[in-house]
Amino acid sequence: MSYRQFLLLPHLKIHNANALSSPYTIGFPAMTAWLGAVHALQRQLRQQGLSELQLNGVAVSCHQFDLQTYQGPGDFVRSIVGTANPLDKDGRRPAFVEEARCHLEVSLLIEIQGLDSDDDQRFIELVNQQVQRMKFAGGDLLSSRPVEILPVNEDEPASMKKALNKLMLGYVLIERRALLADSMRQEGQDALDALLDYLTIQHRATQDGETVSWESKRKTAGWLVPIAVGFQGISKPGVAKHQRDPDTPHRFAESVVTLGEFVMPHRINTLDDMLWQYRVDLQRNLYLCQTLSNA
Amino acid sequence: MAVKNDATVLAFEKKLVPSDGYLYGTTWNDRSKVKPLTLTPKSVRGTISNRLKPALQNDPLKLNAEVEKPNLQTVDACALAEDQDTLKLSFTLKVLGGIDKPSASNGPEFNKSYHGVAQNYVAETGFTELAKRYAINIANGRYLWRNRVGAEKVEVVVSLNEGETLSFDAKQFSLRDFNADSPDLQKLAGKIAAALSGNLPYLLIRVEAYALVGSAQEVYPSEELVLDKGKGNKSKILYAVNGTAALHSQKIGNAIRTIDTWYPAFAEAGIGPIAIEPYGSVTNLGKAFRTPKDKADFYSLFDRFALGETLASKDQEHYVMAVLVRGGVFGQSGKEKE
Numbered sequence: 146m147s148y149r150q151f152l153l154l155p156h157l158k159i160h161n162a163n164a165l166s167s168p169y170t171i172g173f174p175a176m177t178a179w180l181g182a183v184h185a186l187q188r189q190l191r192q193q194g195l196s197e198l199q200l201n202g203v204a205v206s207c208h209q210f211d212l213q214t215y216q217g218p219g220d221f222v223r224s225i226v227g228t229a230n231p232l233d234k235d236g237r238r239p240a241f242v243e244e245a246r247c248h249l250e251v252s253l254l255i256e257i258q259g260l261d262s263d264d265d266q267r268f269i270e271l272v273n274q275q276v277q278r279m280k281f282a283g284g285d286l287l288s289s290r291p292v293e294i295l296p297v298n299e300d301e302p303a304s305m306k307k308a309l310n311k312l313m314l315g316y317v318l319i320e321r322r323a324l325l326a327d328s329m330r331q332e333g334q335d336a337l338d339a340l341l342d343y344l345t346i347q348h349r350a351t352q353d354g355e356t357v358s359w360e361s362k363r364k365t366a367g368w369l370v371p372i373a374v375g376f377q378g379i380s381k382p383g384v385a386k387h388q389r390d391p392d393t394p395h396r397f398a399e400s401v402v403t404l405g406e407f408v409m410p411h412r413i414n415t416l417d418d419m420l421w422q423y424r425v426d427l428q429r430n431l432y433l434c435q436t437l438s439n440a
Numbered sequence: 441m442a443v444k445n446d447a448t449v450l451a452f453e454k455k456l457v458p459s460d461g462y463l464y465g466t467t468w469n470d471r472s473k474v475k476p477l478t479l480t481p482k483s484v485r486g487t488i489s490n491r492l493k494p495a496l497q498n499d500p501l502k503l504n505a506e507v508e509k510p511n512l513q514t515v516d517a518c519a520l521a522e523d524q525d526t527l528k529l530s531f532t533l534k535v536l537g538g539i540d541k542p543s544a545s546n547g548p549e550f551n552k553s554y555h556g557v558a559q560n561y562v563a564e565t566g567f568t569e570l571a572k573r574y575a576i577n578i579a580n581g582r583y584l585w586r587n588r589v590g591a592e593k594v595e596v597v598v599s600l601n602e603g604e605t606l607s608f609d610a611k612q613f614s615l616r617d618f619n620a621d622s623p624d625l626q627k628l629a630g631k632i633a634a635a636l637s638g639n640l641p642y643l644l645i646r647v648e649a650y651a652l653v654g655s656a657q658e659v660y661p662s663e664e665l666v667l668d669k670g671k672g673n674k675s676k677i678l679y680a681v682n683g684t685a686a687l688h689s690q691k692i693g694n695a696i697r698t699i700d701t702w703y704p705a706f707a708e709a710g711i712g713p714i715a716i717e718p719y720g721s722v723t724n725l726g727k728a729f730r731t732p733k734d735k736a737d738f739y740s741l742f743d744r745f746a747l748g749e750t751l752a753s754k755d756q757e758h759y760v761m762a763v764l765v766r767g768g769v770f771g772q773s774g775k776e777k778e
Binding site: 160161211215216217218219220221222224225226227228229231232233234235236237241243248274277278280285286287288387388389390391 | 453534536538641642665667669670671677690717722723732
């Protein structure tokens with residue numbers, strides 16, 4: 146099966162999206178946010194009559210990213226640029242809640258299945274309309290270009306290239322969980338140490354006679370970032386008071402953070418490397434987003 | 441007793457979605473040359489002008505010593521260039537429908553009645569009153585905020601979805617009332633009403649406001665809220681997007697929804713319409729005009745309205761719906777119900 150069909154949502158300009166991707170990282174919105182948006186889109190489209198439609202995986206290409214932080218001249222840390230809440234009923238200013246926001250421009254490449262080719266035109270129209278009404282990662286969509294359907298034959302380099310070019314000038318997020326797993330296994334590090342090990346920049350000096358030369362580098366080449374990819378259940382599923390949906394069992398969970406890497410799309414060889422999907426592992430209470438090649 | 445609003449998780453997405461407003465400099469007579477305005481940090485030697493303690497005031501020597509302190513400050517500033525006399529502010533505004541569905545809700549009683557109530561409101565009013573007020577706030581250039589003050593002329597150009605453009609002389613519209621009327625205004629209001637009531641899938645308009653403020657005059661982008669400014673000594677940080685000075689989208693949204701003339705103290709307060717807020721709060725006065733004590737705040741009205749009770753007047757219904765158009769999280773703590 147090398148013939149696949151994709152929906153491209155090109156150049157979505159989003160502002161004030163949630164950049165608080167996990168309790169200890171800020172930056173690019175969590176993968177759960179993008180998969181959630183695609184899931185919402187699928188539900189909407191199914192309600193509109195495309196009941197067989199499946200949106201199966203999503204690749205996110207980031208063209209532009211503007212994190213709302215401030216770093217004054219000479220500052221080491223950056224501080225979050227906040228927003229104030231309206232006054233409360235006594236006319237007093239409520240406490241500030243710091244929430245990291247970002248403005249960004251992304252393209253989403255979504256794998257579709259179950260679309261009748263007679264429905265193509267209607268599908269495109271519906272998506273164009275629906276996308277405008279949606280929020281992405283908690284942010285508002287300001288503008289987007291018209292959506293496209295892209296058939297891709299993975300055996301044909303030209304067809305692959307055509308699809309990947311649509312995501313260019315940007316960086317797609319891929320999963321580098323294997324790096325963490327390796328160093329945990331080989332060096333016996335715990336997960337957080339292993340994660341930090343890949344993110345720190347180490348400065349090393351080498352002396353050659355009189356001259357000392359400094360070298361600054363990370364453990365591995367590549368634009369590695371910590372990313373939030375899902376949740377670990379930490380209580381038994383059950384019923385909590387006032388939960389949002391009374392018919393679905395509810396459980397407490399904490400974020401799962403791992404390593405990801407932003408790469409230029411032209412370096413992608415298999416589409417599965419960048420297509421993300423939900424995976425549930427009920428044995429280990431894990432609710433994850435994973436790339437198809439890592440599954 | 442009547443049923444109670446049982447939703448503890450309740451949220452509405454905003455239906456008026458403004459973008460950030462970008463500031464450009466141009467000239468009134470020739471608008472073909474437009475340049476993005478940038479921020480310039482400047483360091484100035486200020487004067488000591490704050491109120492001093494009585495002990496200092498009464499001791500001339502100490503007072504002198506105090507006043508002679510240099511009081512150096514670094515601030516961001518933004519101004520037109522020497523050859524530009526006009527500020528151009530440009531933003532887009534998206535109008536969405538679907539007011540009859542909260543984006544999150546867990547109250548079965550609430551869900552049962554609210555849907556019908558909202559649809560009733562849409563069917564009865566077609567959002568014409570609110571849309572007209574929003575349209576007037578677009579036409580009068582209120583979102584220029586301080587940049588509108590003292591501007592000699594202000595012109596607002598609105599481009600609709602289909603490429604049609606409408607142009608308004610903002611100074612013709614009062615900021616104090618919503619009595620204005622013109623064919624262009626009706627066209628704009630009609631579009632907004634259609635989008636809010638769901639007859640259009642969505643409406644995206646582009647607004648360009650030109651304010652003749654004078655050559656090289658200072659203009660006012662939004663100030664950033666940075667709580668922990670670090671060791672840098674800049675005391676005022678302004679907002680810019682990719683190097684272009686800008687107004688926060690929240691600030692533009694606030695101006696467009698400044699349509700509340702229905703609050704109890706409207707006649708006495710003498711400040712004209714206030715922004716639609718659940719407690720009718722006005723930040724620069726530090727005052728909330730709709731307090732739960734008067735039963736005029738959003739929650740008192742909404743709980744009755746959403747469950748199908750009729751409110752005292754149509755105006756209260758307009759207010760409640762306008763808060764829902766604004767959006768927000770309106771759930772109540774589960775504890776208070778028991």
